[in-house]
Each structure stands twice: as C-alpha cells, then as structure tokens.
Amino acid sequence: MxxxxxxxxxxxxxxxxxxxxxxxxxxxxxxxxxxxxxxxxxxxxxxxxxxxxxxxxxxxxxxxxxxxxxxxxxxxxxxxxxxxxxxxxxxxxxxxxxxxxxxxxxxxxxxxxxxxxxxxxxxxxxxxxxxxxxxxxxxxxxxxxxxxxxxxxxxxxxxxxxxxxxxxxxxxxxxxxxxxxxxxxxxxxxxxxxxxxxxxxxxxxxxxxxxxxxQGVLWYDGKIIGFESHAGSTPMPLRRDALATLSEIVLAMESIAKKHGPKAVGTIGEAVIAAPSRNVIPGEIAFTVDCRSADAGIMDALDRDLRTAVAEIAARRKVEVQLDLVWRKAxxxxxxxxxxxxxxxxxxxxxxxxxxxxxxxxxxxxxxxxxxxxxxxxxxxxxxxxxxxxxxxxxxxxxxxxxxxxxxxxxxxxxx
Amino acid sequence: MxxxxxxxxxxxxxxxxxxxxxxxxxxxxxxxxxxxxxxxxxxxxxxxxxxxxxxxxxxxxxxxxxxxxxxxxxxxxxxxxxxxxxxxxxxxxxxxxxxxxxxxxxxxxxxxxxxxxxxxxxxxxxxxxxxxxxxxxxxxxxxxxxxxxxxxxxxxxxxxxxxxxxxxxxxxxxxxxxxxxxxxxxxxxxxxxxxxxxxxxxxxxxxxxxxxxxQGVLWYDGKIIGFESHAGSTPMPLRRDALATLSEIVLAMESIAKKHGPKAVGTIGEAVIAAPSRNVIPGEIAFTVDCRSADAGIMDALDRDLRTAVAEIAARRKVEVQLDLVWRKAxxxxxxxxxxxxxxxxxxxxxxxxxxxxxxxxxxxxxxxxxxxxxxxxxxxxxxxxxxxxxxxxxxxxxxxxxxxxxxxxxxxxxx
CATH class of the missing domain: 3.40.630.10 (Zn peptidases)
Known part of the structure; x- marks a missing residue:
C-alpha cells in the first residue's frame, strides 16, 4: 500500500x-x-x-x-x-x-x-x-x-x-x-x-x-385472555386478571434471563390492555417478548424455561396465554x-x-x-x-x- | 293503602x-x-x-x-x-x-x-x-x-x-x-x-x-419513570425497567388486597407504556389503581400497605414511582x-x-x-x-x- x-x-x-x-x-x-x-x-x-x-x-x-x-x-x-x-x-x-x-x-x-x-x-x-x-x-x-x-x-x-x-x-x-x-x-x-x-x-x-x-434473537407475540369484570364487586379469589398474569410473566422472564446470565437477556417491551378502564379488571392483553443470547444452547434454554413458566402461570390463574415465536435468529x-x-x-x-x-x-x-x-x-x-x-x-x-x-x-x- | x-x-x-x-x-x-x-x-x-x-x-x-x-x-x-x-x-x-x-x-x-x-x-x-x-x-x-x-x-x-x-x-x-x-x-x-x-x-x-x-373507594394515578434502553445490549443487572416495576406493584396490590380480604379488593385497570417498542426496555408507564373496602379501617390499611410496597419496589429497582390519591370515598x-x-x-x-x-x-x-x-x-x-x-x-x-x-x-x- x-x-x-x-x-x-x-x-x-x-x-x-x-x-x-x-x-x-x-x-x-x-x-x-x-x-x-x-x-x-x-x-x-x-x-x-x-x-x-x-x-x-x-x-x-x-x-x-x-x-x-x-x-x-x-x-x-x-x-x-x-x-x-x-x-x-x-x-x-x-x-x-x-x-x-x-x-x-x-x-x-x-x-x-x-x-x-x-x-x-x-x-x-x-x-x-x-x-x-x-x-x-x-x-x-x-x-x-x-x-x-x-x-x-x-x-x-x-x-x-x-x-x-x-x-x-x-x-x-x-x-x-x-x-x-x-x-x-x-x-x-x-x-x-x-x-x-x-x-x-x-x-x-x-x-x-x-x-x-x-447474539441470537427470539421474538414472540403474546396474548393473554382472562376475564373482564367489575373492579369493585369481583372478589379477589374469583378474578382472572390479564394484567396480574402479564406481571407474573414479566417477572418470570426477568428471573429466567438472570438465571442464564450473564450471556442472556429477556425483555417485554410492549403490552397493551384491550379496552382499559380504571374500574374494570383487565380481560385481555397483547404483549411482545425479546430474548437474546450469543450461545445457541442458552437460547434453547430460554425458550424452554419461558414456555414452562407461561404454562404454569396460565394454568394456575385459569387464563389463556398464547405465545407465538415469530422470529428466531441464530x-x-x-x-x-x-x-x-x-x-x-x-x-x-x-x-x-x-x-x-x-x-x-x-x-x-x-x-x-x-x-x-x-x-x-x-x-x-x-x-x-x-x-x-x-x-x-x-x-x-x-x-x-x-x-x-x-x-x-x-x-x-x-x-x- | x-x-x-x-x-x-x-x-x-x-x-x-x-x-x-x-x-x-x-x-x-x-x-x-x-x-x-x-x-x-x-x-x-x-x-x-x-x-x-x-x-x-x-x-x-x-x-x-x-x-x-x-x-x-x-x-x-x-x-x-x-x-x-x-x-x-x-x-x-x-x-x-x-x-x-x-x-x-x-x-x-x-x-x-x-x-x-x-x-x-x-x-x-x-x-x-x-x-x-x-x-x-x-x-x-x-x-x-x-x-x-x-x-x-x-x-x-x-x-x-x-x-x-x-x-x-x-x-x-x-x-x-x-x-x-x-x-x-x-x-x-x-x-x-x-x-x-x-x-x-x-x-x-x-x-x-x-x-x-x-364499599369505600380509593383511586390513585400512578407513574413509573425508569430508563429506556436497548433490549439486546443492556445487561439484566443494569436495567431500570418500568414494566418490571409495574409488574411488582400489580402483584403487591393483589397480595395486599388478599391479606385484608375478604372485605377488600385492589385492581390496576389501566397501564400505558410510553413509546413502546419490541426491542426497547420500557422507560415510562402511567397506571391507575382502584382499592375498595366497606370498612374504613381496612381502607386505611390498604393505602398504607400499598404506599409501603411501592416505596420499597421503587428504591430497590432504582426507579421513580409517583402515586397520587385522586379520589377517596368513605x-x-x-x-x-x-x-x-x-x-x-x-x-x-x-x-x-x-x-x-x-x-x-x-x-x-x-x-x-x-x-x-x-x-x-x-x-x-x-x-x-x-x-x-x-x-x-x-x-x-x-x-x-x-x-x-x-x-x-x-x-x-x-x-x-
């Protein structure tokens, strides 16, 4: 040169x-x-x-x-x-x-x-x-x-x-x-x-x-279908609250990513309550998930652990949770x-x-x-x-x- | 007659x-x-x-x-x-x-x-x-x-x-x-x-x-100010995630209402992420809270316990949480x-x-x-x-x- x-x-x-x-x-x-x-x-x-x-x-x-x-x-x-x-x-x-x-x-x-x-x-x-x-x-x-x-x-x-x-x-x-x-x-x-x-x-x-x-990337589209009802007159044990369900999923994602860290991250960046109102228990929420790792084995573990956690939360709270993998990048x-x-x-x-x-x-x-x-x-x-x-x-x-x-x-x- | x-x-x-x-x-x-x-x-x-x-x-x-x-x-x-x-x-x-x-x-x-x-x-x-x-x-x-x-x-x-x-x-x-x-x-x-x-x-x-x-009613307007950053490159321990913070508040409200039950309910009915994006850690969320009881003493306890929980969560997660009582009905x-x-x-x-x-x-x-x-x-x-x-x-x-x-x-x- x-x-x-x-x-x-x-x-x-x-x-x-x-x-x-x-x-x-x-x-x-x-x-x-x-x-x-x-x-x-x-x-x-x-x-x-x-x-x-x-x-x-x-x-x-x-x-x-x-x-x-x-x-x-x-x-x-x-x-x-x-x-x-x-x-x-x-x-x-x-x-x-x-x-x-x-x-x-x-x-x-x-x-x-x-x-x-x-x-x-x-x-x-x-x-x-x-x-x-x-x-x-x-x-x-x-x-x-x-x-x-x-x-x-x-x-x-x-x-x-x-x-x-x-x-x-x-x-x-x-x-x-x-x-x-x-x-x-x-x-x-x-x-x-x-x-x-x-x-x-x-x-x-x-x-x-x-x-x-x-890092590889996993993107999911999620939807929670609980049950909308009156915030004043629905006793706590009878609720199927979509936001409380999402809250457990958010915290599960956080703890799963930490468990597989430092080579893993997981984020819920979007969450939209359908027809939100101050005195209505949220009945439906759409959300997205973003998980990443530079290690293919950890990516598999993130996917498996997230699905297991979501299934457990959904069953315990008697709500439906859809979780669709919309993109996977190695x-x-x-x-x-x-x-x-x-x-x-x-x-x-x-x-x-x-x-x-x-x-x-x-x-x-x-x-x-x-x-x-x-x-x-x-x-x-x-x-x-x-x-x-x-x-x-x-x-x-x-x-x-x-x-x-x-x-x-x-x-x-x-x-x- | x-x-x-x-x-x-x-x-x-x-x-x-x-x-x-x-x-x-x-x-x-x-x-x-x-x-x-x-x-x-x-x-x-x-x-x-x-x-x-x-x-x-x-x-x-x-x-x-x-x-x-x-x-x-x-x-x-x-x-x-x-x-x-x-x-x-x-x-x-x-x-x-x-x-x-x-x-x-x-x-x-x-x-x-x-x-x-x-x-x-x-x-x-x-x-x-x-x-x-x-x-x-x-x-x-x-x-x-x-x-x-x-x-x-x-x-x-x-x-x-x-x-x-x-x-x-x-x-x-x-x-x-x-x-x-x-x-x-x-x-x-x-x-x-x-x-x-x-x-x-x-x-x-x-x-x-x-x-x-x-029932008496307590209505709050809330706002969480964390920090928006990249979902892929921000390590889990460095995050100030507004949605993870909200998630803890939602679950705290639920457990506080159950603790004071059956004569108490508590609900977060609205939660809106500012500028949501799939690959951005939520930085700001506005939310509302609705708490109720037919017992004035339990209403005071709900208010006290919610404020205590919110302060603890905010301090631990290094985020700001505003919680304003906008209505109280005996x-x-x-x-x-x-x-x-x-x-x-x-x-x-x-x-x-x-x-x-x-x-x-x-x-x-x-x-x-x-x-x-x-x-x-x-x-x-x-x-x-x-x-x-x-x-x-x-x-x-x-x-x-x-x-x-x-x-x-x-x-x-x-x-x-």
Whole structure:
C-alpha cells in the first residue's frame, strides 16, 4: 500500500458535521431523533443521503425494499464491491448515532478516498438498509433478512404497521420502492461500524470493539385472555386478571434471563390492555417478548424455561396465554478473516481495542450468513441506546471511521 | 293503602322490552353496549328517555351537568319527591343492565301507577345521573358527587377526557347542558335498583339484595419513570425497567388486597407504556389503581400497605414511582328506615332476600350523605358486570322493579 494510503485519516470534523446535519430530520425536543422507517422524516434523510452520494460521484441504486446502494467504482469491476454502511431509520425515541454513524462513516470514507485521489482494486458500496429498527414493521433488519433469503420480497412488502399500512404502501408513499431486485447487489465482504449500545468498551476504557460474534434473537407475540369484570364487586379469589398474569410473566422472564446470565437477556417491551378502564379488571392483553443470547444452547434454554413458566402461570390463574415465536435468529459468528482485518486496522492505528460480542442485532449479522462480514464498535455514553440520551464522542466516532477506512483499504486493495 | 295498590305489579314484559329497546343505542357485536357518557350514543338514549318520560306525563328537567329528572306530581307538592333511577351510560365494553335496569324500572314504575290511576302523596322523580361509570371522565359518579357538594359544578365542567375534551364541551356537543343548577332538585329519599355486579345472590339462590352498605373507594394515578434502553445490549443487572416495576406493584396490590380480604379488593385497570417498542426496555408507564373496602379501617390499611410496597419496589429497582390519591370515598351506611322499607317490600312480595354490601360504587352512595337513601339488588349471571357478557333474567329484573315500586309506595304514600 502506498504511504499516502497507509497514513490516510478521515476528516473528523466533516464526519461530525454530517451526523449532526442529518440529526435534524426527525429531531426531538430532548435532543434525540424520531425517524421511523419509511416515514416523511425517513424520506428527508434518504433524499439528503442520495444527493450526498451523487455529489461524491457514486451511482445510487434503490432495491424493491427501499435499501439504498451507493457504488464507488474500483479498478477491477469484475469483482463485487466491499460493502459498508448501516441504516438511517431510528426508534420512536431514538438517538443520533445508532445506524447513522456507520452509514455516514461510509460516506466519509468515500469522500476521504476522493480527496486523496485513491482508487481501490475492488469497488466500494455504501448501504442504507431499510427498517433495521423493526419498531414500525416486524421483523427488525427486514431488508437484509430478505437480501439473504430469510423472507421473500413479497412477504416483506405485505407486512403491516400498527395502522394497517403495508411496507409496499409505505415505500410507494415516499417514492422509495426501487427497481433493483432484492439480492442483486453482490458484495465481496461487508463491514459495519456501529456504536456498541452497551456499557463494556466505556467501562474498560477501550476505543474499538472488534466484534467477533452477535447474539441470537427470539421474538414472540403474546396474548393473554382472562376475564373482564367489575373492579369493585369481583372478589379477589374469583378474578382472572390479564394484567396480574402479564406481571407474573414479566417477572418470570426477568428471573429466567438472570438465571442464564450473564450471556442472556429477556425483555417485554410492549403490552397493551384491550379496552382499559380504571374500574374494570383487565380481560385481555397483547404483549411482545425479546430474548437474546450469543450461545445457541442458552437460547434453547430460554425458550424452554419461558414456555414452562407461561404454562404454569396460565394454568394456575385459569387464563389463556398464547405465545407465538415469530422470529428466531441464530447467534452470529463473524468471518474470521474480516474480524482479523478489523483488529489489524485498530492495531495499525494504535487504538486500544478488544474482541466483543454484539448485544444488539445488526444487518451485518444477517449478511454474514451469505457474505464474509464483520463489525467495528465504538463506545457510547453509559451504554445507552434506543433512547434520546444516546451519545458518543467525536474522537471515538472518528476512530471508528478510521478503522473502517483501513479495514476496507485492506479488503478492497489500493490500485497501484 | 288500597287493595289496588297493595297487589300492584309492574309489567314485566314491558320493562324487558324497554331494556332491550335502549340496548340498541351503542350495541356491540358481542351483545353488550358501548355508550360512553355524553357520546353520540348517550345522546340517543337520552333523547329516547326524555320522550318516554314526557309520554308518561312527567315534566323533565336537565341540570347543568346533564343529569335528567322526570317529575311525576304527587298530591302534596310542598314536599320533595321520592327519587328513583340510576344511569344510562356504560363502560367501553359494558352490558345491558348496569344502571339501565334501575333507570328504566323507574319509568316502568311510573307507567304502572299511571295505568292503575294511582296518585301518591309525595311526588316521584326518575333520575338519570350523568357519568356514573367514570371511564370517559374522572371521577365516576361525578354528577351525584357534585349534587352533594363534593365538587363544584365548575370543577366538574372543566374535567377532560383522554382526548382533552372537557365535560362542558361534551355536554354542549350533545345539547345536554341544562338550565337547572346542580342540587336544586330536592328529594325526600332516594332508592336505586341495580344488578348486584357480584356473585353472592346467585350463589345463595336469593332474588333480592337489601343493600345496607357500600364499599369505600380509593383511586390513585400512578407513574413509573425508569430508563429506556436497548433490549439486546443492556445487561439484566443494569436495567431500570418500568414494566418490571409495574409488574411488582400489580402483584403487591393483589397480595395486599388478599391479606385484608375478604372485605377488600385492589385492581390496576389501566397501564400505558410510553413509546413502546419490541426491542426497547420500557422507560415510562402511567397506571391507575382502584382499592375498595366497606370498612374504613381496612381502607386505611390498604393505602398504607400499598404506599409501603411501592416505596420499597421503587428504591430497590432504582426507579421513580409517583402515586397520587385522586379520589377517596368513605364507606356508605344506608339510611336504616329506607333499608327497612326495601326489606319489608321484599317480604311483602314473598321474594327470597338477604342484607348485602355493595361492592361497586353507586350514585345512591353519594346521595346517602345528604338524603336518606337505599338500594335494591337483583342477581346477575356469574356476578359478571362491566363486560359485554353481563346478563340478568327477566323474572329477577321484574322482581327488583316490584320491590322498587312497593318501597316507593311505602315512602311516598298513596293518596286516598
């Protein structure tokens, strides 16, 4: 590699500027971002991103699920590009970095190569994957899941949000149902930069997480059917209270995850009482469950223990509880060669680093099933994410982007 | 009393017919009624009721909170009337009898006296009290509470529903903000017929409940402020989960009510997660609590034990829990003379009967603080109420209306 390439650094201030420029699309009063996938705010950031890519000389394609691909030509166009990027959608009360750092670091990487006049052997492709968050449409990471063949495009297009709007309708409403078939864009490898969304790097004072694995995920849809009756005149022993039932399930999930910890988590994130009223015993509740572990054996144990607990609670309380597994994602073991490339880049740049497991799911975890993939983590304040208080420092974001840059240079090769 | 009056019976088929005729206003597919106070459906039943009263020769007045009073003249108009009636509003998924039986039995009583050509000494007044249910506006039984001076009319007019609509706006929108000042309509006594809304009469095979007392009520508004974060990457020990906190509070309320049982109940009927998402740990939840007992000492113990439990749970989980008492109603001890009158009517008519405590709150409980009052209960199927499955038999409804008729004849006196 030329000396110019070896010493290359991204422009920290420019990267920081683009992050904060895009944070205005869906900005919340508390300093976070509300940019649900395929919303009007998502269209704003997509339009901005498309123009920025085109201004950087990239050819932008949009696939049938709205994922965006900005291609920078390489010397050898017979080979698929090295992919980078992440997502630009957010949680309902999300932050400014989750997904956004990785996508805009891809843009910064291209701008840096352009400024230095460096051509790579392989082309480079910056990706913005549709609906990574999964809070408007299930499942999360739906576009990358369809890309690897876990779902058909038609299946995903027919998924509905809480208002009954389909993915297809939402794509059409913002003009992002593209022509490219899902999966047509090939990659030689994929590297995703992301904030850790957990407390480990910060606690240990490390700048770079070399992500070698990711947690598997179990998602359930649940429904409790008890019996609605009068809160004043129904004696305690005769009740079939759906909320008391849910309460036992929530606490059972918590204790099961702790029992299998530290490599396990379990959460009930949504619970909606049907026809709630102050003086009516709740009769019906819909809820969701999210369980994770990086260990396949622990995932099986979480599933088994949760089902056993739910069955016991339902029988004892004489209520019906439905618990349907709607998504199961196996733990991820990232490509050893790409993981080494990330680690080497961190070493070469002199950043403190450690191997780490991703607690959250990411598009790179999906892609890893068909493409060699890896991830780079940088610390976030107090491990907080999916929250308007999500925060990261400019030096850490720049360090992550530099590791991404040098990983990509190692994988794509510099044309001589 | 004349022989005609002594043997008088209401028209069971006519009463049954009016109950089912009004059940069409807000009828639900499952056979229940959704007729929230001051809604379009409530206007329909009010218009029907006003016309039915006028057709029966009554003079109808509407007060400033929309309560309706249909007056049948007595021989001695210097004395206030004996009041009967209840309410025509329902829960969001309510039944056909709660409140409705008592109001329409008042109409049936007047029609029966008209048909028999019987004049009473005291006048008789059929009441339809606004917002007994409390599911659209808090507090429940707001109009009778304002009537007895627990709240000012202006205070109640300014109360808002979940959409921010005030009672004043809702009254105006259906044309039921009347001219009569709240409290101007006087009563010599008040008798309310109602379904039991509990399982006791049915279980013991009794037709009539002679209600001598009513439970006191504690209503709280609660809020839990934990911390929203990522469901995948936040280790279990670092969480401040608002839903797990609520779950402990729900189960604590249940066990506290059982500990002080059988004369105590406690319910969390509403719980709403702010910005819920499947992969986000709930950070904030609003909830309500309803506690009841017919014993003032037990009410104090429920309040004390709940506050102690909430404080312990909040401290242990490092979350903030606000718990505000928004309403406290003391237990009711109905007027002994009127309770005896109800019991004598049941005896005279040969119905099986027992003394009973009301589990639910009723307008008669409010009125009893300033007017001699009593209640008549009839069984309902499986004790179910505040539910579309609420059911009662025609013979039981007719028996209750006959007890109401003869109680009123005894109290109002028959003109000779």
């Amino acid at each position: 030329s000396r110019a390439a070896t010493n290359l650094q991204i422009d920290s201030a420019r990267l920081w500027g683009t992050i904060h420029e895009t944070a205005k699309f869906g900005a919340t009063p508390k300093g976070g971002v509300r940019r649900l996938t395929l919303s009007a705010e998502d269209k704003q950031v997509r339009d901005w991103f498309r123009k920025a890519c085109e201004d950087a000389g990239l050819e932008v394609q949009v696939d049938a699920l709205g994922s965006m691909f900005g291609l920078r030509k390489g010397r050898d166009m017979s080979k698929p590009p090295i992919g980078v990027g992440s997502h630009l959608d957010t949680q309902p009360t999300g932050g400014k970095y989750d997904g956004i750092l990785g996508t805009l670091a891809g843009l910064e990487l291209v701008r840096t190569l352009n400024d230095a006049g460096i051509e790579t052997e392989l082309p480079i492709c910056i990706c913005n994957w549709t609906n990574e968050e999964g809070s408007r449409f299930a499942p999360a990471m739906m576009a990358s899941a369809a890309y690897v063949g876990d779902f058909t495009t038609d299946d995903i297009l027919s998924r509905k949000d809480a208002e009954g709007v389909t993915v297809a309708q939402a794509l059409d409403s913002i003009g992002y149902r593209g022509d490219a078939p899902v999966g047509r864009q090939e990659f030689s490898g994929f590297v995703e930069l992301h904030i850790e969304q957990g407390p480990i790097l910060e606690a240990e004072g490390k700048t770079i997480g070399v992500v070698d694995s990711g 733990p991820t073991h990232f490509d050893p060669k790409l993981v080494d490339a990330v680690e080497n880049a961190a070493k070469q740049l002199g950043y403190s680093h450690r191997r780490i497991t991703s607690g959250a799911g990411h598009d790179a975890c999906n892609l890893n099933t068909v493409i060699p993939a890896a991830m780079v983590f940088v610390p976030c304040k107090d491990g907080i994410s999916h929250n308007e208080l999500e925060d990261a420092t400019q030096p850490d974001c720049a360090a992550g982007a530099n590791v991404l840059l040098h990983t990509v240079l190692a994988l794509a090769g510099v044309a001589s | 004349s022989r005609a009056a002594t043997n008088l019976q209401i028209d069971s088929a006519r009463l049954w017919g009016t109950i089912h005729e009004t059940a069409k206003f807000g009828a639900t597919p499952k056979g229940g009624v959704r007729r929230l106070t001051l809604s379009a459906e409530d206007k329909q039943v009010r218009d029907w009721f006003r016309k039915a009263c006028e057709d029966a020769g009554l003079e109808v007045q509407v007060d400033a909170l929309g309560s309706m009073f249909g007056l049948r003249k007595g021989r001695d108009m210097s004395k206030p009337p004996i009041g009967v009636g209840s309410h025509l509003d329902t829960q969001p998924t309510g039944g056909k009898y709660d409140g409705i039986l008592g109001t329409l039995a008042g109409l049936e009583l007047v029609r029966t006296l008209n048909d028999a050509g019987i004049e009473t000494e005291l006048p008789i007044c059929i009441c339809n009290w606004t917002n007994e249910e409390g599911s659209r506006f808090a507090p429940a039984m707001m109009a009778s509470a304002a009537y007895v001076g627990d709240f000012t009319t202006d205070d109640i007019l300014s109360r808002k529903d979940a959409e921010g609509v005030t009672v004043a706006q809702a009254l105006d929108s259906i044309g039921y903000r009347g001219d009569a000042p709240v409290g101007r309509q006087e009563f010599s006594g008040f008798v309310e017929l109602h379904i039991e809304q509990g399982p006791i009469l049915e279980a013991e095979g009794k037709t009539i409940g002679v209600v001598d007392s009513g 237990p009711t001890h109905f007027d002994p003379k009127l309770v005896d009158a109800v019991e004598n009517a049941a005896k005279q008519l040969g119905y099986s009967h027992r003394r009973i405590t009301s589990g639910a709150g009723h307008d008669a409980c409010n009125l009893n603080t300033v007017i001699p009052a009593a209640m008549v209960f009839v069984p309902c199927k499986d004790g179910i109420s505040h539910n579309e499955l609420e059911d009662a038999t025609q013979p039981d409804c007719a028996a209750g209306a006959n007890v109401l008729l003869h109680t009123v004849l005894a109290l109002a006196g028959v003109a000779s």
